[in-house]
Amino acid sequence: MDAKPARPGYHHGDLRATLVAAALEMLEAGEPFSLRALARRAGVSTAAPYRHFADREELESALAVHGLRELMSDLAPGEPRPASAAELGEFAVGYVRFALRRPALFRLMFGQACDDRNDERVRASAALHDLLEGIMAEVFPASDPVVLATAGWSLAHGLAFLHLDGKLSSADPAAVDERVRSAVAAVFPPSSSP
Amino acid sequence: MDAKPARPGYHHGDLRATLVAAALEMLEAGEPFSLRALARRAGVSTAAPYRHFADREELESALAVHGLRELMSDLAPGEPRPASAAELGEFAVGYVRFALRRPALFRLMFGQACDDRNDERVRASAALHDLLEGIMAEVFPASDPVVLATAGWSLAHGLAFLHLDGKLSSADPAAVDERVRSAVAAVFPPSSSP
């Protein structure tokens, strides 16, 4: 069942990366992970992970950073950012799709207060923030981009969580996409600069 | 520290209600609760709670139901529901305030898939749903209430979670209220029936 990489020597070589990868795999598979399970999977004692992460929270922060970066590159694949209100809908669709594709990771990224002591995580979080505000400023040049970014992000975020938590059905992916599109369209009407 | 109610006899009398109340208290106090801790606090063995709840999830569902009812009566205190787009903002403010006042409970209510086997919980959840759609249908009689209710709920829900998780600062309650109001106003402009 478990891949035991039969590490050659006493030292593992790259335990830290291995643990992160294993954790992502387990989350992907829908299993909740424990540090002990990760250690087992890496073929290492249960105490070893603590050489690389002070505690569970620090590992989770590493995972969150990974997730934030992935989300960013998902949403901003190059430079063609949304330029019209219509394209905003597709942006939101991307956000919600990410949440549904990686539910556990998404919860890790957003379902708890960000550990402020973790610079990398703080920066990754701020980067997402900035991306959103930048886009809103482009799409609605006449308006307050901070307020609109807050509204837009909240809308997408709310849609993501309500689907994730079963408050809105996510059984049919196409229906989800459509629900997101129409919600965004209802609220950011095409061709209006509020 | 712990109130030990010094129960008179062998039987407790109303363990179930006591456990629920104790759990709510602990959540309120910001401590995560465990079934064992609740049992201790009720002055009862660690196995006793399982006479009243099949497992932790069942207790959590009971708490969620409690929270959903409280939210409902918070939001719909009598019949003067919001009748204009402007009043929608205050409605959202109420939603977000609830989340920030009872963060752990809010997470319990919304941070996980609803246990479908729990009729009471399903019904409480549906009631909230209906309330929202009803309001939207009144405020925007010309539009599709389902789409608008989804959008409005998602917006409020997203605002709640982003504040709860520290993605938007919740240090100053007045600033939070104002942020919610302006986000809603930006998106449901007063005197427009989209």
Add this chain to the structure above:
DNA sequence: TGGTAATGTGAGCAGTGCTTACTTTGAGAG
């Protein structure tokens, strides 16, 4: 060629959810 810091180990503590076999007791049937 050392010596040291980084990285691994094993044992163990305190806590968790949950189960099992057993006891106590209140309430209703006879």
Add this chain to the structure above:
DNA sequence: CTCTCAAAGTAAGCACTGCTCACATTACCA
């Protein structure tokens, strides 16, 4: 007014968790 039986309690214990400590091994650098 009993007597019984199911509801509601108990103690003990399993498998698991996060985390720590004292100790072992090894890579690397002076």
